[in-house]
Amino acid sequence: MKNFDYIRPTTISDAVAAAAEPGAAYLAAGTNLLDLMKGGVSRPDRLVDVTRLPGLDRIEHLPNGGIRIGALVRNADLAHDVEFARAYPAIAEALLSGASVQLRNAATVGGNLLQLTRCAYFYDTASACNKRQPGAGCDARDGENRLHAVLGWSEACIATHPSDFCVPLVALNAVVEIEGRSGRREIALDALHRLPGDAPERENALEPGDLIVALSLPAEAHGFSAHARYLKVRERTSYAFAVVSVAAALRFEDGAIREARLALGGVAAKPWRAAEAEEMLTGCRPDSEAFRIAARAALAGAKPSGDNAFKIELAERIIVRALTSAAAGTPARIAALPASPFSTVSGALHDA
């Protein structure tokens, strides 16, 4: 690991000023950054430790009915906050399906949003990677790429965003609150992560010094609490990144779907909102035919980036299964194996 200067500011404005310098990076729990630094993938000159900044570790219920989650709230604390889990069950389930308890006890909300891809070629400094070294090429294109992107990828980069948490968040219109050199601003989470295009090294919409201070959900997001699921297909049942994952949330009126929310994980460089499929579901009865049509629409623009054509059909099937499960109703308790398609919770459809 390259050496670095370490500073631990006590105010947000000091942190922003310190992190705006070239070569600086924010450090929260470090569960991704330290891993990247040990491998020589990230080589910051200065770490700005934000873990002691005041006021960023709260979960606040807003007067408008929304909720605001401080960037330093730990993933495990958010998932086990009883009120939060009841109002946003798919988000709690997504959190509990990610990493291990040890990592969730440390990892922060802000850090989860900013974690980097687990593409093996990005991590291997002996491989060509446009994201790590712009213009170097992409060894994943002709490499082991069965888990890479099927939506929104470019010739320059086929990596996926690894977060589970972000998938239901983007479905529920989460907003990111950012403090930067020119003050505070808010952007939709959907606009935070960028697709690779010809500049995969630009991960997100943040500028130097920008610090995520909070995440918020609008009031209408908890209107889906009775019919919300997150399902995640993994290569082992626990402690693995998604091959494909789906957040599905429905709101019913008179037996018909009044509003649907659908997003995919593991398929693109960002959490992938399937807005067209959502619109197709609006007004439908919750039956398998409607779900299958929506699933096909969600993947209509997909194409394999390598040996991963199977992910397209897999994503369609897991969408049908997640919608079926959401329609049956949110389970009273999160399954013993959170988000696992092998769980035996109500509405599970094992032959979708």
Place this chain on the structure above:
Amino acid sequence: MNFSISLTVNGVKRDVDLEDPRVTLLDLLRERLDLTGTKKGCDRGQCGACTVLVDGRRINSCMGLAISHDGADILTIEGVARGDQLHPVQAAFIAHDGLQCGFCTPGQIMSAIGLIGEAQAGTDPERVREGMSGNLCRCGAYAGITEAVLEATTNLAQTDQRRSA
């Protein structure tokens, strides 16, 4: 740059001077405080051998900088027994053969103590397995580990009941 930090480790306050900010909490415990019970397996947050409790929560000590833990209260495997009396989780691992080579065992035991404290898994074997999935055992002692955690959970609950009775 030199940094002075102060930690409570197994109930004892320790002041440490760090000449390098790169030292992880794991390396601080093993190399500076000679607490080598906490193991370095992968050093990348993937195996759980380095699990310790920080302020009562289990974490991977390899994935945190020592300097970030200034002021923290750390519990390692060396601090769980009371003299010659093993912690109930340690005793249960022996009773159920929850190990073979033993390298992952300190991490498994610290993780199990954390799991029982979290009170999310109860005595559901599937929830215990899921809650212990951050600790790999290459000898494959998982069946014994799960039984040990279940028994320790029950034993600790009974001890708590007797205390409150």
